[in-house]
Each structure stands twice: as structure tokens, then as C-alpha cells.
Amino acid sequence: MSDEATVEEEAGGGIKGLAGKYLTFALANEEYGISILKVREIIGLMEITAVPQTPDFVKGVINLRGRVIPVLELRTKFGMVAQEYNDRTCIIVVEVNGATSTIQVGMLVDSVSEVLNILEEELEESPSFGSTQMDTDCILGMGKVKGEVKILLDVNQVVGKGLLDQLAEM
Amino acid sequence: MADAQKAIEQLLDDLAVKIMNVEPGDLSAIGELLEIFDSLLGHADMAEQPMMVSMVDALKKVFEGMIMGEYSDSQECFDGLINSITVLQEVERGDDANMGVFCEYLQATGYEIDPAVFGISSEPGSDAEVDTRFLADTEMLMAFIEESTEYLTAIEDSVLELESNPTDAETINSIFRSFHTIKGIAGCTDLDDIARLAHSTENLLDEVRNGRHAMDGEAIDVALAVGDRIGKMVAVVKNVFENGVSEYQKIEVDDLIERVNKVLAGDSGEAAGEDEVLGEPLSTSAEAESGSGQGESPAKLDLGQDGDIPDFLQDADLVAGFVSEAFEHLEAIEVNVLELEQAPDDVDIINNIFRPFHTVKGVSGFLNLTHINKLAHTTENLLDDVRNNKIAMNADIIDIVLGVGDFLRSMVQNISDMLEQGPEAYQFFDISDWVAKVVAVQSGQSLADVELPGKDAPGASDPVPAEKEEKTDSLPDAEQAPEPAKVAPTVAKPSAQVAKTPAPAPAATAPRKKSKIGASIKVDVEKLDGLVNAVGELVIMQAMVRQNPLVTSVSDPKLNKDFTQLSRITSELQKTAMSMRMVPIRQTFQKMTRLVRDLSKKSGKIVDLVMEGEETEIDRNMVDSIYDPLVHMMRNSVDHGVQVSEEREALGKPGKGTVKLAAYHKGGNIIIEIHDDGQGLNTAKIRSKAKERGLIAEGDHPSDHEVNNMIFLPGFSTADKITDVSGRGVGMDVVKKGVEKLRGKVELISTPGEGTQFLMRLPLTLAIIDGIIVRVGQERYIIPTTAIQESMRPRKEHYKTVQGQGETLMVRDSLIPVIRLYHVFDVEGGIEKITDGIVVVIENEGRQRALLVDELLGKQEVVIKSLGGYLKDINGVAGGTILSDGRVGLILDLAGLISASDDIGSPLVAGEHL
Structure with a gap:
């Protein structure tokens, strides 16, 4: 697992290195994908304990079989309008590299779609949006599969750096 | 008496029949068998048949081991057990012809038999023959027994590995090292025979690893045989140690040494030197060890002399082991030196200081840590003189030994740093000062005279060894003639000690009656924490299942009983898990x-x-x-x-x-x-x-x-x-x-x-906190009980504001600032009207605050969990815990809460009253 994960991380400019299996999920009308190797498990929505003094997108913490893990709401994180949770809402538990060990973090998404094998020729650099407010740091690239666009996310960026920065600002 | 006899007979028959029919997975049958064993034991004890007691006890242990799956070949083991029971029946009838079979079986199962009890040892040996010097130092002996068993297992594994891959240098080296260590510690413990045997084998392996001898079938056989023999000897030592000198049993080693030498001579022409080894084995082994310390042995010298830059880091595992051990030893040294100060003449204490130094010296020499080795060695010499009454113990010596201990500790610390941070962390320690001081004190000068010693020494290493060499050579000669201690003051001394000084004699003649060797293992702390976590979850989960409405609605006595049993087991488990961290x-x-x-x-x-x-x-x-x-x-x-x-x-x-x-x-x-x-x-x-x-x-x-x-x-x-x-x-x-x-x-x-x-x-532990659970809106928080002073429903007349905003509550004549928890934590739905809620008066670092909450839910011991990676340093939250309904509750950090509240301020608008 680590082999492929490193490839993905080190690929940087080389977009072709990103080919592989992705778990795709929906946020509003958009489809996102994260490398399947980062996904630990998918769980249904459970009661979340709010943690004070954290950024909006940190919804709180949950009890994952005895471990307390934070849960982020991706909609809020990406500046999208929050939505009432429904029975399709779920938490994708991902594993990211922390300072000393891997850390599990839950990501709240509208719904999980499927596992897709994205081929090299289907990959494309993420387009530039000029100097808008958008945070494109966490986008690895785009995958065009069967006419649909999947936004491929760098999980470490989504939960790692972003969260740390915002926590520091608090 | 006769009744008991009859009962035993009956039980044995019973046992024989039952054991034939028992199925491996049949728990109730196994339980029944264990019961029979137990009552057999009881009856045999009553009938005063010690032999029967020990035999039955042994079999029971084997049987228990079998149940626990300790033996790989359980079928064979089982058949053996049945045979043994037959023997038992024979013995009961007075026929002990097959005792040998019985003992063999026990040995094969790894059960440490006590041959004397079973009457098979020819003779315990007359007193003159009993060489029990090794009993002089029980602590050392215990360590030896425990360690050597470990090494023997390692040897056996490695040798077997060699069989399939005879040229693997790494494996050969590891066997070599194991034998070397056994030799070393056996030498220190005065177990000469073991040391000799290990030494000769070490020689053989040395030839092998230098490519001068092939690791052929014969060599492997011999190595295995040596391992077995040493294992037996260690078992005897352990037995003597636990049960007294009467259990002593002489095990010959010369035949095996000869065999080793034969193999060695077989196709290497270097057998010439071997006679010497045979004749003077201990001294040679000692030479190898202390020689490495002094840089005399050329092989070591090459590696050791440039020990400045750490080539020893290659073998990081070994070095890490050394570091942790060395710290322990240095601590022991310090403790004992301080004791010695109170009782300067106590030879035991001097020995207790001497030994750790010796061990540090030995291991550091082995690892090419030349400086540590040299310093430890010099100090060891000094202590040797002290315990041989060559120089009197005085305050200077105590100071200097303490000083050396501290210095060595910083050196070891540096090695440990290097292990973590790589060779850049290397720091040069100039030991020449200390060495000079030690030598000076040894030669009788007072410390004041040598406060600033040999700075003129060009290098750290040069002048000292020469001086020292002279010393080590000259010291022991005067001390003893017959013992093979020529170049080995350190290794051979303990024996002289016991022989000459009356003080430790009681230890030698009357070894501890029943001092059991507590077996212990080292466990990774992370694993331990994992276990504690899992057990904590188990306890919560069990409570949750039990509180499930579906379950509570059932009124089945069996279910209730089972639940009680389950909770007893889980709490027992939790206790044990917790105690492992203690x-x-x-x-x-x-x-x-x-x-x-x-x-x-x-x-x-x-x-x-x-x-x-x-x-x-x-x-x-x-x-x-x-x-x-x-x-x-x-x-x-x-x-x-x-x-x-x-x-x-x-x-x-x-x-x-x-x-x-x-x-x-x-x-x-x-x-x-x-x-x-x-x-x-x-x-x-x-x-x-x-x-x-x-x-x-x-x-x-x-x-x-x-x-x-x-x-x-x-x-x-x-x-x-x-x-x-x-x-x-x-x-x-x-x-x-x-x-x-x-x-x-x-x-x-x-x-x-x-x-x-x-x-x-x-x-008692940091993992569990005693807390009061409070509710604010839909959220629950845990306040550590230690910080809580009191709680109450506030009355209107006690509530005062300052400038319309600073809220205070008059509690027992003092004004306490109010913190509205819902406000600081931004919780919706919390009670805002202060007289409708509850205030909890807390104290932190001398500051008192009144926390406004909705309700107190109860007191509970909760397991503290970190909020995971990123959410670590949140003001006001010390961590989380899992409450009995499976949800996460937050534990308040009061210092953080107070400062957060100070930052946020009051929700009140001036003049408005809630």
C-alpha cells in the first residue's frame, strides 16, 4: 500500500502517476475522488460531539470503536452551502500522515458513489482559476471518466495542512 | 493412611481410564481430569508420599501446558502422559523400574525435573564436591538463569537455521555472540564448567565464522549438544538456587569439550592451542573479556582504537540494549554507593557496586565502546582493591565512584542520542581526567592532591592503559595462587571473595529457601496502551449491551447471572491491564x-x-x-x-x-x-x-x-x-x-x-479520571472531580454584576466570577437564566470560578482519550472520553477554560439581567 501511496504523493507535476483506483463521492452537484489507499472505511452518520473553539468545518468528534477521531464537513471546508443530513450522508474515514504516526480523520460527504479505476489518459491537470479565493492546493488533478469530471483530492492536504493552518489562526 | 492409599489407587485408575478417552476439545472432561489430579495431590500429600506428590504435580503441570497449547507435538506428548500415568500406577504398587521413562518424558516436555526427588540422580555428590560458589550472589545468579535460558533458545533456533543455510554469516555471528555472552556471565557467576563449555564452543564458532572451519553436520550436532548440556546445567543451578544445595548435581562437561575440540581439530590444523584452553579454560575466557577492555587483544584493538567515531552504531539493536541496561546499572551503582557510605565495610555492597561496573565494562568492550570500557575498567580495578582490603574505603573513593557514575551516564546518554539522531550527535568525552583521578586514589593519594590531574596527557587513551595494564597484572598474583585467575582479577575474584571473607558466607551455605524466579518479559509500551484501550472499550461496550432496553426488558435469571459473571471478568481484565502499567x-x-x-x-x-x-x-x-x-x-x-x-x-x-x-x-x-x-x-x-x-x-x-x-x-x-x-x-x-x-x-x-x-x-493512574458529568444544552462535559469545590442552584440575591457585565456569585462570603459554559463553548439551548441552572464552583491554580451548567448528570470514572491528532490543543478541552452511551464526551481543561472565558468576556449587555 505504501508504495502506491508514495507514488501518488511524489508525483507532483507528473499527473500520469495519479492513475489508479479512487473512491468517488458527491458534494452538491460535484463528484470528488480520493485515492482508495487512503480510505480506511466508510461509516454511516453517527452522533457527533461538537468541539468548541475549532473552525466551522470541524464538526466534532466521534467514537470509532473506542478511538476518538475528528470529523470534518467537506462542504463547509470547500465553502459550499451546508445541507441537512439525510440517510445518504456518510463519513469516509481516511488515514493521513501526521507528525509522528498516521491519523484517522472522518470526512462528512453527501453520498458515496463508487470505486473507479482512473486511467492515465483520463487524467488532466486541474484548471487554473486565476486569483480567486478558491483553495486549489488540495486538488491533485481531474479525471474525466465517461464524460463526467471527478475532482481528485489530496487527502493529506484536505485534512492535514488546511486544518493545521486554520487552527493556528484561531 | 491405608484409606489414602486406596484412594490414590482408585484415583490413578480413574485417571488412566479418563485420560485415554479424553478428546482435545472436551473442556468438561479436561476439567474433570484436572480435578482428579488435584485430589490425587491432596491424597498423596496426606499419605505422606513426597515422591508421588512431585510426580503427580509434574504431570499436572505438563497436562496444563498441553491444554494451553505449549507443546507443538501434542499427540506425542499425550501418549507420553498416558505412559507416565502407567508408571505412576507402577510406582504406587512399589515398582519404580520405569522411573527413567517417566523422567525422560518430563524432560522432553521441558518440565524442569528435580532429579533428586524422583530418586534418579545417582548421588547428590559429597559436600566436598559441591561447588556452590555461584550461590554467593543470588541476584546475579537470577539474572544469569533468566538470560542464559533466553540465549540458549536463541542458539537453538539459530543453529537449526544454520542447518538449512550453513554459510549465513549473520546467523553464525549471532550464535557466536550468544555463546560469548553465556560464557561471560557464567564466568562472572563462578559457573566455571558452563563457562568452559561455552568457551570451547565459542572457539569452534570463531573458526567457523573466520571461514577456517565448515559448519558441517558434526559441528551443528555438537553445537546443539552443547546447548542442551548447558540447558541442563542451568536447570540444575536453578534447582539448587530454589531448593537448596542438596539438589546439587554434578554434570560433566569434559566429554563434550573434548568432542568440540575433536570437531575443531578435525580439519583445521590449529588444535595445538586447544590443550591450553582445556587446561586453563577460565583464564583464557577471562582474558578474552578483560583483554578486549584493555585493548590487548589485537583483533579487538583494530576495531576499538578508533572508537571515537562510532562504528558501533552498526549494531544498533545491541547498542540500544546496552544503553538501557547501562542506565539501570549506573542507577544501581549510585544507590549502592550511597548505601556504602552508611556502611563502608559491607562487602556485599562493594560487590554490588563492583558487578554493575564489571558488566558495563564487559558489554561496552564487546561493543567497542572503548572509552566507556576503559573508564569502567579503571574504576573496577579501584573497587577490586577496595574489596580486597588493599586500600581502605574512604570518602574520596565514594565521591569518585559517584562522579564516574555520573560521567558514564552522560556518555551513555550521548550514545542513546546518537542512536536516535544519528552519528552527528556524537560528543567527545574526555575520560582521561577521571581515569587519572581513579588511578591516583587507587594509589593512595587523596583526591585533593589530584584535583586537576594529568592534563598533559596527549590523548585520552595513551598513558592510561599502560599504567593500568601493569596494575591488572600485578594485582591478583598476590591474592591467589591455585585459582586460574592469572589475568582475570575480575572474573575470578568472586570466588576468592566467598572463600575468604566470612560475611557473605551465609548466603553460600544457606541459599534462599524458596525464592522463585519471577519470569518477566519486556513489552512495548504502545502495545500495552493498545491493550488498556481495548479493555476500556470492552468495559464500556459491556455496559452498553447491558443497558440496552431490549436486554433490560428480559428478566432471565440465567442472563443476569451471565452478565454478572461477564462484568466480573471484564473488570478483572481491566484491573490486570491497568496494573501492567504500574x-x-x-x-x-x-x-x-x-x-x-x-x-x-x-x-x-x-x-x-x-x-x-x-x-x-x-x-x-x-x-x-x-x-x-x-x-x-x-x-x-x-x-x-x-x-x-x-x-x-x-x-x-x-x-x-x-x-x-x-x-x-x-x-x-x-x-x-x-x-x-x-x-x-x-x-x-x-x-x-x-x-x-x-x-x-x-x-x-x-x-x-x-x-x-x-x-x-x-x-x-x-x-x-x-x-x-x-x-x-x-x-x-x-x-x-x-x-x-x-x-x-x-x-x-x-x-x-x-x-x-x-x-x-x-x-493511581493518568489514564482514568474521576469526573462529574454535566449537561449544557445537548452537550455533555466532564469536570475533573479534584477541581470541584461545590455545586449549587444559585439564588438571585447572591448574583451580582459589576458594571452590568462582570458577573459574580457570592459563595460563602467570597465573590466568584461566573463562567457561562454555553457561551464560552458556543452551545445552543443552554439555560441562560442563572437561577434556573446549576453552578459548579471550581478551583484552578488558586483561581475560583463558578461554571453555569444546565444539570449535573452524575459522577463517573472515565478513560481519557486524546481527541486524535489535530485537535490536541484546544483551549478548555483536555481530551475526550467515551460515555456509557457510546458517544464522545469532552473533558474540561479548567485552566484553558478560564483563560478562554477571560478572552471571550461576558454575553451580557450592560444593564441587562438574565
Whole structure:
């Protein structure tokens, strides 16, 4: 697992290195994908304990079989309008590299779609949006599969750096 | 008697039949068999048949082992068991012809038999033959038994591995090392035969690893045979150790040594030297060891001389092992040196210091840590002289040994740093000063004369070894003639010791009656934490299942009984898991010995440190954290508490002051008590100082006790002058902060003229917190019970605002600022009207606050969990826990909460009342 994960991380400019299996999920009308190797498990929505003094997108913490893990709401994180949770809402538990060990973090998404094998020729650099407010740091690239666009996310960026920065600002 | 006999017969028959029919998975049948074993034991005991008792007991253990799956070939084992029971029946009828079969079987199962009991050992050997010098030092012996067993297992594994891959250098090396170590420790423990055997095998392996001899079938057979033989010998040693000298049994080794040598001679032409080895085995082995220390042996010299830059890092595992061991040894040295100071003539203590030095020397030499090796070796020489009464023990020697210990510790620390950070962390330690000092003291100079020794020495290594070499050569000659101790003062000495000094003799003649060797294993802390976590979850899960409405609605007695049983098991499991993290407080206490010694020396007082309850256990994570507070309290007691002798005598007290350090468990807490018999606190002085600083309000009359406890306030000091040791008013503040951090409390009780007593109350573990669960809106929080002073429903007349915003509550005549938890934590739906809610009065670092919450839900012990990676440092939240309904509850961090509340301010708009 680590082999492929490193490839993905080190690929940087080389977009072709990103080919592989992705778990795709929906946020509003958009489809996102994260490398399947980062996904630990998918769980249904459970009661979340709010943690004070954290950024909006940190919804709180949950009890994952005895471990307390934070849960982020991706909609809020990406500046999208929050939505009432429904029975399709779920938490994708991902594993990211922390300072000393891997850390599990839950990501709240509208719904999980499927596992897709994205081929090299289907990959494309993420387009530039000029100097808008958008945070494109966490986008690895785009995958065009069967006419649909999947936004491929760098999980470490989504939960790692972003969260740390915002926590520091608090 | 006859009845018992009959019963035994009956039971044996029963056993024989049942055991034939038992199925491996049939638990009830197995239980029945165990019961039969037990009653057999009982009857045999009654019938006073010790042999029967031991036989049955042995079989029972084997059987238990079988159930636990300890034997790989259980079928064979099982058949053996059936045969053995037949033998047992024969013996019962008075026919012990097949005893040999029985013992063989037991041995094959790895059960340590006690041959004397089964009457198969030809003769225990006459007293003259019994060579029990090794019993002189039980601690060392215990270590030897435990370690050698480990090494033997390793050897066997490796040798078998070699069989399939005879040229693997790494495996050969590891076998070589294991034998080398066994040789070394056996030599130290005066187990000459084992040392000889291991040594000859080591020679063989050395040839093999240098490519001069092939690791052929014969060599492998021999190596295995040697391993087995040593294993047997170790078993005998262990048996003697546990059951007394009468169990001693001589095991010949010469035949095997010969066999090893034959193999060696077989196709290498170098057998010439081997006779020598046979003739003078111990000295040779010792030479190899001490030789490496002095850089005499050329092979080692090459590697060792440039030991400056750490080539030893190649073998990181070994070095890491050395580091952790060395720390332990150095600690033992310090403790013993301090003891020695009290009893300078106690040979046992000198030995206790000598040995760790010797071990450090040996292992460091083996790892090419030349400097450490040299320093340890020099000191060892000094100590050797001391224990042979060549030079008298004096204060200089004690100081120097302590100093060397400290210096070695920093060197070892550096190695440990290097292991972590790589070779860049290397730091040069100039040992020449210390070596020169040691040598000077050894030659009878006083330390003052050599305070600034041989700086002219060009290098750290050159002049010293020459001097030392001379010494090591000349020392032992005078001491003994017959023993093969020519070049081996260190290895052979213990024997001379026992022979000559009367003091340790009792240990040799009357070994501990039933001192069991507690087997222990080292476990990764992370694994342990994982276990504790999982068990914590198990307990919660079990509670959740039990509280499930579906389950509670069922009123089945069987279910209830099972649940009770389950909760008993889980709580037992939790207790055990928790106890695994506990360590005795002894180590921390022992560090205080050194501190008190240094302090009393510095202040010119004579202080005796009495320790009690060193075996009291404490969470290993807390050990480090209690050290600082302890140091400050000790300092306070020695520096401020105990008076100088003259003053004490004038008051009619003994000139020697006493500080008592005690630990014990009380009501789920561990209490550490420090009690000095000094002058007590000067309450009047503290009172006036406190008034001066405005700590006591005008017209306030706090009790003496309250006043005394003001010394815990930061910056508070009554000392007229600031001494080297204390007086800045920092110490007691550190104590209080440190103890509070551990969620404990510290209190001081002073009796003027009689002394001061510190009471430190700490929770048993950091993993569990006792808390009150409160509700705010839909959220629940846990407030640590230690911080809570009281809780109440506030009344309107007690609620006051300042400038319309600063809210306070009058509680027992003091105004306490109010924190609205819902506001600070931004929770929706919390009660806003203060008289509808509950306030919890908390105290943190001397600050009181009233927390407004909706409701108190109860008190519970909860397991603290980190909020995971990123959410670590949130103001006001110390961590999370899983509540009985499976949801996460947050544990409040009161210091953070108070500061967060200060930042956020009040939700009130001026003039508005809620």
C-alpha cells in the first residue's frame, strides 16, 4: 500500500502517476475522488460531539470503536452551502500522515458513489482559476471518466495542512 | 493412611481410564481430569508420599501446558502422559523400574525435573564436591538463569537455521555472540564448567565464522549438544538456587569439550592451542573479556582504537540494549554507593557496586565502546582493591565512584542520542581526567592532591592503559595462587571473595529457601496502551449491551447471572491491564537518596533518609512527573526543615536529622509523604510576609494551617537570603503546579518545633479520571472531580454584576466570577437564566470560578482519550472520553477554560439581567 501511496504523493507535476483506483463521492452537484489507499472505511452518520473553539468545518468528534477521531464537513471546508443530513450522508474515514504516526480523520460527504479505476489518459491537470479565493492546493488533478469530471483530492492536504493552518489562526 | 492409599489407587485408575478417552476439545472432561489430579495431590500429600506428590504435580503441570497449547507435538506428548500415568500406577504398587521413562518424558516436555526427588540422580555428590560458589550472589545468579535460558533458545533456533543455510554469516555471528555472552556471565557467576563449555564452543564458532572451519553436520550436532548440556546445567543451578544445595548435581562437561575440540581439530590444523584452553579454560575466557577492555587483544584493538567515531552504531539493536541496561546499572551503582557510605565495610555492597561496573565494562568492550570500557575498567580495578582490603574505603573513593557514575551516564546518554539522531550527535568525552583521578586514589593519594590531574596527557587513551595494564597484572598474583585467575582479577575474584571473607558466607551455605524466579518479559509500551484501550472499550461496550432496553426488558435469571459473571471478568481484565502499567515507586525514591546526601553535605547537616513503601506501585507515565515536585519538597525539608546538629542538640533532639519518605495507597489514591523532624514552619513569619504582600486581606484571620499552605503560592519565600539550594520562592510553586498537573493535591502540615509534613495525593493512574458529568444544552462535559469545590442552584440575591457585565456569585462570603459554559463553548439551548441552572464552583491554580451548567448528570470514572491528532490543543478541552452511551464526551481543561472565558468576556449587555 505504501508504495502506491508514495507514488501518488511524489508525483507532483507528473499527473500520469495519479492513475489508479479512487473512491468517488458527491458534494452538491460535484463528484470528488480520493485515492482508495487512503480510505480506511466508510461509516454511516453517527452522533457527533461538537468541539468548541475549532473552525466551522470541524464538526466534532466521534467514537470509532473506542478511538476518538475528528470529523470534518467537506462542504463547509470547500465553502459550499451546508445541507441537512439525510440517510445518504456518510463519513469516509481516511488515514493521513501526521507528525509522528498516521491519523484517522472522518470526512462528512453527501453520498458515496463508487470505486473507479482512473486511467492515465483520463487524467488532466486541474484548471487554473486565476486569483480567486478558491483553495486549489488540495486538488491533485481531474479525471474525466465517461464524460463526467471527478475532482481528485489530496487527502493529506484536505485534512492535514488546511486544518493545521486554520487552527493556528484561531 | 491405608484409606489414602486406596484412594490414590482408585484415583490413578480413574485417571488412566479418563485420560485415554479424553478428546482435545472436551473442556468438561479436561476439567474433570484436572480435578482428579488435584485430589490425587491432596491424597498423596496426606499419605505422606513426597515422591508421588512431585510426580503427580509434574504431570499436572505438563497436562496444563498441553491444554494451553505449549507443546507443538501434542499427540506425542499425550501418549507420553498416558505412559507416565502407567508408571505412576507402577510406582504406587512399589515398582519404580520405569522411573527413567517417566523422567525422560518430563524432560522432553521441558518440565524442569528435580532429579533428586524422583530418586534418579545417582548421588547428590559429597559436600566436598559441591561447588556452590555461584550461590554467593543470588541476584546475579537470577539474572544469569533468566538470560542464559533466553540465549540458549536463541542458539537453538539459530543453529537449526544454520542447518538449512550453513554459510549465513549473520546467523553464525549471532550464535557466536550468544555463546560469548553465556560464557561471560557464567564466568562472572563462578559457573566455571558452563563457562568452559561455552568457551570451547565459542572457539569452534570463531573458526567457523573466520571461514577456517565448515559448519558441517558434526559441528551443528555438537553445537546443539552443547546447548542442551548447558540447558541442563542451568536447570540444575536453578534447582539448587530454589531448593537448596542438596539438589546439587554434578554434570560433566569434559566429554563434550573434548568432542568440540575433536570437531575443531578435525580439519583445521590449529588444535595445538586447544590443550591450553582445556587446561586453563577460565583464564583464557577471562582474558578474552578483560583483554578486549584493555585493548590487548589485537583483533579487538583494530576495531576499538578508533572508537571515537562510532562504528558501533552498526549494531544498533545491541547498542540500544546496552544503553538501557547501562542506565539501570549506573542507577544501581549510585544507590549502592550511597548505601556504602552508611556502611563502608559491607562487602556485599562493594560487590554490588563492583558487578554493575564489571558488566558495563564487559558489554561496552564487546561493543567497542572503548572509552566507556576503559573508564569502567579503571574504576573496577579501584573497587577490586577496595574489596580486597588493599586500600581502605574512604570518602574520596565514594565521591569518585559517584562522579564516574555520573560521567558514564552522560556518555551513555550521548550514545542513546546518537542512536536516535544519528552519528552527528556524537560528543567527545574526555575520560582521561577521571581515569587519572581513579588511578591516583587507587594509589593512595587523596583526591585533593589530584584535583586537576594529568592534563598533559596527549590523548585520552595513551598513558592510561599502560599504567593500568601493569596494575591488572600485578594485582591478583598476590591474592591467589591455585585459582586460574592469572589475568582475570575480575572474573575470578568472586570466588576468592566467598572463600575468604566470612560475611557473605551465609548466603553460600544457606541459599534462599524458596525464592522463585519471577519470569518477566519486556513489552512495548504502545502495545500495552493498545491493550488498556481495548479493555476500556470492552468495559464500556459491556455496559452498553447491558443497558440496552431490549436486554433490560428480559428478566432471565440465567442472563443476569451471565452478565454478572461477564462484568466480573471484564473488570478483572481491566484491573490486570491497568496494573501492567504500574511500576514500583522505588526507583524514584532511590534517586532521593543521592539528593539528600548532596544537600546535607552542602548545608553541613547530618540527615538520615528513611524510606517506606518503596514497593507501592504507580503509573509508569507518572514516574517522571513526580520527580520534580519530590526534589523540591526534599530540598525544602533538608534546607529549611532540619536544623544543623548543634541547634538540634540544644533543643534536645538527636543531632542527626531524619527525613522520612513514604508512599502508600489510600482510597484510590497514592499518597506520598515527606516528613522531617526539623523546626516546622515559622507561621508568624509567613503570616507577616503574606500580609506584606497583600495575600491576607485586612481584618482577615486565616488559620495557621491556611497560612502555612500559602508557601505554595508562586514567588512566596520567607528566606532572608537566597541560598544555593532554595529561597527564591519557586520551589513550592513548582510542587503545586506539578502535582496539579497530575490531578493531585498537595498539603502541608507543620508542627512547630517538631517538623513539617508534606502530603502529596495523586491519582493511581493518568489514564482514568474521576469526573462529574454535566449537561449544557445537548452537550455533555466532564469536570475533573479534584477541581470541584461545590455545586449549587444559585439564588438571585447572591448574583451580582459589576458594571452590568462582570458577573459574580457570592459563595460563602467570597465573590466568584461566573463562567457561562454555553457561551464560552458556543452551545445552543443552554439555560441562560442563572437561577434556573446549576453552578459548579471550581478551583484552578488558586483561581475560583463558578461554571453555569444546565444539570449535573452524575459522577463517573472515565478513560481519557486524546481527541486524535489535530485537535490536541484546544483551549478548555483536555481530551475526550467515551460515555456509557457510546458517544464522545469532552473533558474540561479548567485552566484553558478560564483563560478562554477571560478572552471571550461576558454575553451580557450592560444593564441587562438574565
